[in-house]
Amino acid sequence: MDDPVFAWMLPTLPARRRRLALFFSNVLRHEAPGVHLIDVARVGERIVGGAVWYPPPGRYVPKLGRQLLALPGYAAVLRGRLGMAQTYVNSALRAHPSEPHWYLQYVGVDPEFQRQGIGAALISFRVHGCDADSQAAYLESSNAKNLALYTRLGFQPTGLLALPSGAPEVTTMWRPPA
Numbered sequence: 001m002d003d004p005v006f007a008w009m010l011p012t013l014p015a016r017r018r019r020l021a022l023f024f025s026n027v028l029r030h031e032a033p034g035v036h037l038i039d040v041a042r043v044g045e046r047i048v049g050g051a052v053w054y055p056p057p058g059r060y061v062p063k064l065g066r067q068l069l070a071l072p073g074y075a076a077v078l079r080g081r082l083g084m085a086q087t088y089v090n091s092a093l094r095a096h097p098s099e100p101h102w103y104l105q106y107v108g109v110d111p112e113f114q115r116q117g118i119g120a121a122l123i124s125f126r127v128h129g130c131d132a133d134s135q136a137a138y139l140e141s142s143n144a145k146n147l148a149l150y151t152r153l154g155f156q157p158t159g160l161l162a163l164p165s166g167a168p169e170v171t172t173m174w175r176p177p178a
């Protein structure tokens with residue numbers, strides 16, 4: 001809800017909550033199956049966090065069939081903001097490293113469970129696997145508040161996405177295998 005990029009794309013608050021729920025259900029139902037790998041954190045039976053990764057080669061090229069399935073959902077969520085979202089995606093694609101890597105596309109922890117180490121555990125799980133396989137990882141940080149966490153996990157800032165004026169700063173971060 002308070003992510004600077006989603007706040008920029010969907011500025012109206014009550015609509016943002018409902019539309020973000022639709023956005024992420026569209027990611028999970030239509031875009032991710034067979035393409036992404038999703039790690040979840042559980043407390044008992046409850047899923048309290050998730051990380052959506054795109055495995056190597058990591059340069060995210062949406063599959064046409066998946067794009068067709070996902071497009072109506074994205075259009076319903078973003079409506080007049082679809083062009084803005086496309087500008088964001090194009091800039092992210094241009095900045096994407098060409099070297100093979102794991103791409104952390106989304107990560108989130110239930111607000112009730114934040115600041116307890118769950119986000120760090122979720123990301124560490126996958127990046128330790130990267131270390132074991134000598135693979136790199138990459139992410140775009142849409143919130144400056146998260147930079148310290150990512151830096152502690154071994155990601156280093158490499159630049160900023162080229163976005164239109166008025167857009168928040170989005171830092172690209174690369175993690176070489178340890």
Ligand SMILES: CC(C)(COP(=O)(O)OP(=O)(O)OC[C@H]1O[C@@H](n2cnc3c(N)ncnc32)[C@H](O)[C@@H]1OP(=O)(O)O)[C@@H](O)C(=O)NCCC(=O)NCCS
Pocket residue numbers: 003106107108109110113114115116117118119120121140141142143145146148149
């Ligand atoms: C980013 C996010 C996934 C981090 O998840 P999290 O579970 O809160 O992460 P952690 O608890 O591992 O670390 C967060 C902070 O809590 C601190 N922390 C961890 N355990 C703690 C504890 N037991 N007591 C107090 N603080 C603690 C960490 O040191 C870290 O501090 P820092 O931000 O100053 O470096 C979560 O804040 C989130 O879902 N945010 C909204 C969505 C989002 O921003 N997604 C990423 C977009 S780039």
